[in-house]
Each structure stands twice: as C-alpha cells, then as structure tokens.
Amino acid sequence: xxxxxxxxxxxxxxxxxxxxxxxxxxxxxxxxxxxxxxxxxxxxxxxxxxxxxxxxxxxxxxxxxxxxxxxxxxxxxxxxxxxxxxxxxxxxxxxxxxxxxxxxxxxxxxxxxxxxxxxxxxxxxxxxxxxxxxxxxxxxxxxxxxxxxxxxxxxxxxxxxxxxxxxxxxxxxxxxxxxxxxxxxxxxxxxxxxxxxxxxxxxxxxxxxxxxxxxxxxxxxxxxxxxxxxxxxxxxxxxxxxxxxxxxxxxxxxxxxxxxxxxxxxxxxxxxxxxxxxxxxxxxxxxxxxxxxxxxxxxxxxxxxxxxxxxxxxxxxxxxxxxxxxxxxxxxxxxxxxxxxxxxxxxxxxxxxxxxxxxxxxxxxxxxxxxxxxxxxxx
Numbered sequence: 001x002x003x004x005x006x007x008x009x010x011x012x013x014x015x016x017x018x019x020x021x022x023x024x025x026x027x028x029x030x031x032x033x034x035x036x037x038x039x040x041x042x043x044x045x046x047x048x049x050x051x052x053x054x055x056x057x058x059x060x061x062x063x064x065x066x067x068x069x070x071x072x073x074x075x076x077x078x079x080x081x082x083x084x085x086x087x088x089x090x091x092x093x094x095x096x097x098x099x100x101x102x103x104x105x106x107x108x109x110x111x112x113x114x115x116x117x118x119x120x121x122x123x124x125x126x127x128x129x130x131x132x133x134x135x136x137x138x139x140x141x142x143x144x145x146x147x148x149x150x151x152x153x154x155x156x157x158x159x160x161x162x163x164x165x166x167x168x169x170x171x172x173x174x175x176x177x178x179x180x181x182x183x184x185x186x187x188x189x190x191x192x193x194x195x196x197x198x199x200x201x202x203x204x205x206x207x208x209x210x211x212x213x214x215x216x217x218x219x220x221x222x223x224x225x226x227x228x229x230x231x232x233x234x235x236x237x238x239x240x241x242x243x244x245x246x247x248x249x250x251x252x253x254x255x256x257x258x259x260x261x262x263x264x265x266x267x268x269x270x271x272x273x274x275x276x277x278x279x280x281x282x283x284x285x286x287x288x289x290x291x292x293x294x295x296x297x298x299x300x301x302x303x304x305x306x307x308x309x310x311x312x313x314x315x316x317x318x319x320x321x322x323x324x325x326x327x328x329x330x331x332x333x334x335x336x337x338x339x340x341x342x343x344x345x346x347x348x349x350x351x352x353x354x355x356x357x358x359x360x361x362x363x364x365x366x367x368x369x370x371x372x373x374x375x376x377x378x379x
Contacts, residue, residue: 048079049100055109057149057167058247059263061237063296064139067169069132072244072269073109073124073151076102080248092203098245099272103128108155112148112164121155127269129244142173142232144261170263173232177328177375178297179223179260180290181305182312183240183250185335187216187259193309193336207252213333215363217258222367222376223303224260235300236262239289241310243270265289287315294323302326303375307333308359313346320353329356329373331366 044051054077060069078097109130111120116137124130132149150164172178184190184198189211191197201210224233236259242250244266251264267285294302304319304327306312316330330350332343343359350357358369371378 044076047100048097049076050079051076053104053151053163055149055151055163055165056247057147057165058244060147060167060169061235061263061293061296062134062140062169062171064141064171065135066296067132067134067136067140067145067147067171068296069111069134069147069149069167069169071109071130071149071165071167073104073107073128073130073163074101075104076100088204091206091209094206095202095249096272096275098249099270099275101245101269101271103269104151108152108159110150110152112150119155119157121152129269140169140171142171144168144170170235172235172297172300173228174299175228175232175234176301177223177226177228177303178235178237178293178300179220179262179303179305180237180239180293181220182307183238183242185307185309186305186312186333187212187220188250188253189213192307193339207249208256210253212253212257212259213363215367219363219367219370220260221258222370226370226376233260235297236260237265237290237293238262239265239286241267241286243267245269286311287318290315290319291322294319294326298326300326301328303329303331305331307335308339308343309336313339313343317346317349320350320355324353324355327355329358329369329375331369332357332359333366334359334361 041051054074055071056074056077057069057071060067062068078100103124103126105124105126105128107124107128109122109124109132111132111134114120114134114136120132120134122130122132130149145168147167147169148164149167151162153159153162181187184192189201191201220236224236226234228234238250238254240250247264247266250266254262290304302323304316306316313332316332320327320330330347332347334340334343347357347359356369356373358366360366360369367376370376
C-alpha cells in the first residue's frame, strides 16, 4: 500500500509560520511567568517578605583610625513588621517571619561616601554575611556615625548599585570603661536552659511584651555613665549566641526598655526549619568576638556581664586569664541552681586573677557591688 503524506502544511509554509508560532510560545511563557511572579509578589507581600535584594547593616564599631561594619545581603528577607498585640498567633507569625531568609552569597559589597584611592569592598560569605574594615585618612571623632553600604553588580568601577543599606558605627569616647553583656537571661528573661520554655516565650510574646529582669536597666544605665560625663557614655557591646535573625527584635526590646544604645554581635543566621534550635548555637565564637574587642580597645577597662545558664562563666574566666589587666570586674546572674557549683569554680579562677566577681540573683545586689568597688556612685 502506497505511503500517504498527511502533512497539512508544506515545509515552506511551516517555515513561514515559525516566527509567529515562536512569538505565541514566548508570549505564553512570559504571561505564565508574570502570573507566577504576581502570585509570588502577592504572597510575599501578605507574609511581609521581600524577594528584592536587601542590604542589612548592623551597628558597627571601631576607633578613630579603624571602622568595622557588619551586615547581611539577602535575596529573601522579612520586612520591618511591628506587632504589639498579646496574641499567640500574631506573635508566632511575627517570629517565624524572621527566619524566612535566603542568603546572597559571594556578592560584592562596597562602602559608599568615603574618599579613598580604591573602593572599600568585600564579598559576602555563604550566609550572605559581610565584615568591612575601613582605615580612614581622617580620623573619625568619638560618637555615632552614619555609613552607607551598597550591593554592587560586580567589583569593577563600572559596576552599578543593586541595593543599599544605611548603618551606624560607634567610636567610643576616651572614657575609662567598656561593657560587654550577654543577652538571654542576663538582662532579658529567656529561660535559655530549657528549650521548650525558651520557645514558648519566643513564640507567644514579642519585643514589646517581653520583660527584663527587675533593676537590670538601672544597673546598665549606671554602668553606661560610670566614671564619665553625660555626653560621653561608656561603650556597650551585646554579645550573644542568638541568631542575627533576631537583631531587630532584640534592638526593639532594648530601645523600648531603655537599655544603653550599643553594638550587637550575634550568631549565624538560621533558616525556618531551624527555628526549634533558636538560641542553641555553639558558643565557641563568643570568646573570639569578645577577645577581638579587648584587642581593638587596649586602653579601655572592661566590665563583663553574663549568667550561669550556658557558657558565660567558662568564657569569662578564660578571658580574664588572657586579659587580666583589661577586665575590671565580672557580673554573673544566678539563674540555674544546678550550675551553681560549677559556676563557683570559674568564679574562684576569676578572683584568683585579681578580678572582682559578683554572683547575684537580683540586680540590686549587682548595683550594691558596683557601688562598693567604686565603679558607680552610691545614691
């Protein structure tokens, strides 16, 4: 039986129609992408999430001759979202949003607005984290300074800005003291030693409803102005194993409760599936972060504040061993009864090095100690 050709169009006709068919396919694909993009934008907007590149710049620190600026570059990140409601669902949702992130790794980040021979640039790590160090030609005076940081399309002078963020960097006044404080269960009631209790507090309360320990704000305010004038407060560094996800949360809590303005040095970002492990980071980098501060400010005497729920006693004892002449006193809040014997061992090490240590339950005890050693004036 003879083969029959059932083609409705000749090859020439198909060839002539191909551009039109391609156009239909492209248009259809674009329409589908736009619909998908529109749905995604709508969903993200409802969640309070952005999928635009974002540069988050944290409070930095330094000296007149050296500035250190830190932050993250993210492809997906939560927008600033405020809830003051005492509603479990609202608070849970607000917290979970903070862990919906996607890092922008190996991105070029540049410091803007500074006159230099070459751009001050660095690349982000796998978590989108960056740490810029800048040596200015003209020394920066003490106080807070605003700096702009940009995400660039590349490292060359012809590259353009994709996104930018504004941050502040603090140059301490030439005062006597600097304070380094832990956060959870040092000034913020957190139940760090019990995972379920910590999660319950995180998920059911917010930065406006959380509570500090009684009189802790008063103690910190006294330390902020110990041995100095009102216009030149002592530097405050808040060093914690909490994640960078909680930066705005902790900043809001601190501001609302009147804690001294300071620099927050937190830990590695976590993703949404890691929320149940919030605050359970390893503490190995905490020693390094504090030691770096002691090295940058060799002329300042440091006051260390922590608690006995995790690794503060061991870390602080080790720091005293390495920097005995720079640490004037240590404060440890007594929170966990089971840790008291072990904590006392580290206190003995601290005091054997000639550094005063106060192991207290209530902040008024710490205030009295500060008055007794002449750190703050007695009222």
